[in-house]
Amino acid sequence: MLRSSFFVAFSGLTSLIFTIAAGAEEKSAIQQRADQFLALTNASYQALYRVNSETQWSAVTDVSPEHDAASEAAGKAYAAFNGNPAIIGAVQDLLKHSDELDPLTVRQLRQALLNAGEGPMSNPTLTNHRIAAETKQASLLNSFQFKFKGQPITANQIDDLLTKSTDLAERKAIWEASKESGPALKDNLTVLRDLRNGVAGEINYPNYFALEVAAYGMTTDEMVKMNDDFMRDLRPLYLQLHTWAKYKLAAKYHEPVPNEIPAHWLNNRWAQNWTGMVEAADLDPYFKGKTAEWIARTAEEFYTGMGLEALPANFWTKSDLYPVPPNDKRKKNTHASCWHIDLDHDIRSLQSVEPNAEWFFTAHHELGHGHYFLAYTRPEVPPLLRTGAAPGFHEGIGELISLASSQVPYLQAKGILPNDFKADKTAFLLDDALARSVPFIFFASGTMTHWEADIYAHQLEPQDWNKRWWHYVSKFQGVEPPEKRGEEWADYATKTHINDTPAYYYNYAFATVFKFQLHDYIARKILHQPPQSCNYAGNKEVGTWLQKILEKGGTEDWRKVLKEATGEDLSTRAMVDYFQPLMSWLEEQNKGRKIGWEEEKDGGEEPDKEEARDKDTHAG
Ligand code: X8Z
Ligand code: ZN
Numbered sequence: 001m002l003r004s005s006f007f008v009a010f011s012g013l014t015s016l017i018f019t020i021a022a023g024a025e026e027k028s029a030i031q032q033r034a035d036q037f038l039a040l041t042n043a044s045y046q047a048l049y050r051v052n053s054e055t056q057w058s059a060v061t062d063v064s065p066e067h068d069a070a071s072e073a074a075g076k077a078y079a080a081f082n083g084n085p086a087i088i089g090a091v092q093d094l095l096k097h098s099d100e101l102d103p104l105t106v107r108q109l110r111q112a113l114l115n116a117g118e119g120p121m122s123n124p125t126l127t128n129h130r131i132a133a134e135t136k137q138a139s140l141l142n143s144f145q146f147k148f149k150g151q152p153i154t155a156n157q158i159d160d161l162l163t164k165s166t167d168l169a170e171r172k173a174i175w176e177a178s179k180e181s182g183p184a185l186k187d188n189l190t191v192l193r194d195l196r197n198g199v200a201g202e203i204n205y206p207n208y209f210a211l212e213v214a215a216y217g218m219t220t221d222e223m224v225k226m227n228d229d230f231m232r233d234l235r236p237l238y239l240q241l242h243t244w245a246k247y248k249l250a251a252k253y254h255e256p257v258p259n260e261i262p263a264h265w266l267n268n269r270w271a272q273n274w275t276g277m278v279e280a281a282d283l284d285p286y287f288k289g290k291t292a293e294w295i296a297r298t299a300e301e302f303y304t305g306m307g308l309e310a311l312p313a314n315f316w317t318k319s320d321l322y323p324v325p326p327n328d329k330r331k332k333n334t335h336a337s338c339w340h341i342d343l344d345h346d347i348r349s350l351q352s353v354e355p356n357a358e359w360f361f362t363a364h365h366e367l368g369h370g371h372y373f374l375a376y377t378r379p380e381v382p383p384l385l386r387t388g389a390a391p392g393f394h395e396g397i398g399e400l401i402s403l404a405s406s407q408v409p410y411l412q413a414k415g416i417l418p419n420d421f422k423a424d425k426t427a428f429l430l431d432d433a434l435a436r437s438v439p440f441i442f443f444a445s446g447t448m449t450h451w452e453a454d455i456y457a458h459q460l461e462p463q464d465w466n467k468r469w470w471h472y473v474s475k476f477q478g479v480e481p482p483e484k485r486g487e488e489w490a491d492y493a494t495k496t497h498i499n500d501t502p503a504y505y506y507n508y509a510f511a512t513v514f515k516f517q518l519h520d521y522i523a524r525k526i527l528h529q530p531p532q533s534c535n536y537a538g539n540k541e542v543g544t545w546l547q548k549i550l551e552k553g554g555t556e557d558w559r560k561v562l563k564e565a566t567g568e569d570l571s572t573r574a575m576v577d578y579f580q581p582l583m584s585w586l587e588e589q590n591k592g593r594k595i596g597w598e599e600e601k602d603g604g605e606e607p608d609k610e611e612a613r614d615k616d617t618h619a620g
Pocket of ligand 2: 365366369394395398
């Protein structure tokens with residue numbers, strides 16, 4: 001028995017060695033060349049990525065001329081390697097033999113080319129100019145001091161006032177204060193538009209938007225169409241929500257019912273999430289007595305409770321999670337983000353967590369990025385592919401857990417809502433729709449995606465940027481400014497991503513649709529609970545299922561990953577189903593009301609798209 005099994009084992013080993021040796025011999029010359037090239041590229045990429053992230057981290061968490069200078073220098077070194085013409089040439093050459101290379105190799109080469117497009121050194125003047133202008137814009141954005149009634153005010157304080165104030169004159173003043181950063185960011189953004197388009201052109205992409213959507217294997221028109229399709233599917237629900245909301249707000253402010261919703265009536269500075277409109281689902285009072293630290297730790301427990309590996313200890317020592325104390329002069333970016341500093345185990349998050357519902361959901365979102373980083377940081381995933389299956393997947397995981405963290409059974413399990421809390425199901429579903437999902441699609445797929453496609457892909461003239469911005473806010477969102485806003489205000493530039501994460505926002509629309517697909521699968525197929533009210537914190541089966549998606553990183557096509565995980569292609573089916581119970585309730589509430597808004601009739605119309613493309617014309 002022992003002998004024979006030894007023999008079997010021995011002969012098995014011999015044949016294994018033989019296969020490996022034969023395999024090595026069989027490796028084509030082109031595959032060997034690609035392997036050698038990628039070994040060097042991956043190692044250098046990771047080393048430079050770390051230096052670049054470290055300096056950028058210092059620049060955004062502590063704005064100073066020294067940190068800006070270091071960030072700019074590191075950005076140039078990073079581009080000098082990634083965008084080196086020798087690298088671009090070698091990648092393009094190897095990609096001509098795609099058919100002979102294994103798929104993982106091809107994916108790495110394609111990613112290397114996209115990375116090169118961010119800073120191509122085939123045109124060093126252009127790339128260096130871009131890096132300098134990006135650094136300047138980040139510095140202006142991150143150090144901007146908002147003022148209200150002559151006094152400095154933080155972004156959190158603006159949001160707090162917009163959440164609480166019921167005096168329309170005061171709301172208008174706060175809203176206007178929140179728009180003061182636009183003029184400061186306006187001029188350099190127009191410079192950046194041309195520089196971003198310029199770098200994309202160096203590797204033969206027609207514009208910067210096209211370079212960014214290439215991560216999905218899509219063209220600009222395909223990405224815009226995908227977003228238009230999201231809006232088409234959700235439009236009936238949005239029209240009902242919009243109608244319900246404007247009647248509700250008109251009653252709250254004792255005003256006549258408007259056609260479009262005045263932007264300062266809503267709590268969010270860009271009307272992207274309509275929070276605080278459903279009293280029975282208002283969670284803020286339940287966060288009294290909780291600390292910001294508790295919020296961050298609770299968010300982490302969501303992930304570890306599902307059996308995912310804990311974030312490394314240095315996440316807690318190196319992150320910058322809380323607001324700068326009032327008497328501290330340090331300026332930092334106020335928008336939440338999560339960083340994979342070294343494409344290894346140095347993971348950090350930048351936030352300004354305060355104990356309220358908004359930051360609770362945001363903390364759950366950010367840690368989703370952190371756990372995605374951690375899951376694909378493994379030897380099987382080369383550094384070049386330590387990314388999401390698509391950028392929208394990265395946002396989608398955070399959004400999924402953010403959605404899950406807003407559901408009543410979870411909030412009860414964490415002691416935020418009392419155990420005997422009797423949730424008004426309709427109220428919670430309505431708040432889910434308004435505050436986290438449906439109006440958001442019309443901002444993300446509509447205003448943001450169309451406006452950025454216009455400035456990058458359709459060459460919209462800077463003198464028409466604000467007019468076009470408000471045209472889209474009206475057309476897609478049914479929202480209007482409190483007063484006419486001239487070009488000098490550059491209201492688009494008050495949105496963080498327009499400055500520092502360009503041509504990216506459609507990823508959040510994708511993430512919203514995608515999160516409902518994942519959530520639907522988890523609730524129905526794994527938990528056998530209703531998607532509108534379930535709890536998967538602590539469930540290891542959900543953790544194992546998620547881990548399988550996360551650990552792949554960018555090694556497989558996103559369509560395949562989605563299909564294998566859920567059995568579905570990308571679709572709004574799950575999102576529409578989720579809110580189905582709300583539709584008849586809204587129709588009942590809105591009976592006899594005029595549904596939707598009449599779009600503006602004069603001024604600010606979008607020119608015919610063909611005309612815009614052919615003649616580089618502008619609106620008006
Ligand atoms: O920017 C974010 C995250 C960081 S990736 C907080 N989000 C978008 C936004 O705030 O505009 C999350 C959803 C939308
Ligand atoms: Zn995110």
